[in-house]
Amino acid sequence: MEGVTILPFEGAAPDVARAGFIAPGARIIGSVSLGEGASIWYNCVLRGDVAPIAVGARTNIQDGTIVHVTTKLHDTVIGADCLIGHTAIIHGCRLHDRAFVGLGAIVMDGCEIESDAMLAAGAMLTPGKRIPSGQMWAGRPAKYVRDLTPDELAAHQKGVAGYVALARRHAAAIATA
Incomplete structure (x- = not known):
């Protein structure tokens, strides 16, 4: 994976074998595991140096996002089929x-x-805040806005499936570049 940094840290090495796509410029350090078909996009940083990070199957972490943990307090667990938009910061939390x-x-x-x-x-x-299943929260600080529609x-x-397909296209384009 040219242009990708995958580094062990203090004996913990990233497990990226099942990932669908890791874009050039991505940095994956320490105790990080990527689920089957997960995509880590351009210039993301996933730093599992002081606690683990787990990313579920088919989840996409879009360009410029930072994922980190909290020493001795909070690891980061991101479930399957999650959408994480560009330049998000995900820190010591759980995404179902x-x-x-x-x-x-x-x-x-x-x-x-929570899920959905x-x-x-x-x-x-x-x-310490929790967004219940089916709700949308917005603002700084975030507050409940409304329930999501079906x-x-x-x-x-559909966005998850679209990113799985787009990741395959990017991987193929990079392989032939």
């Missing part, structure tokens, strides 16, 4: 399967975003 984090959003220590829940673009989920939930899953 099918969680959605919008562009530039921040998820802080001890937070939880959404943190809107630019929002900041302050430490059409929005279906669109999120």
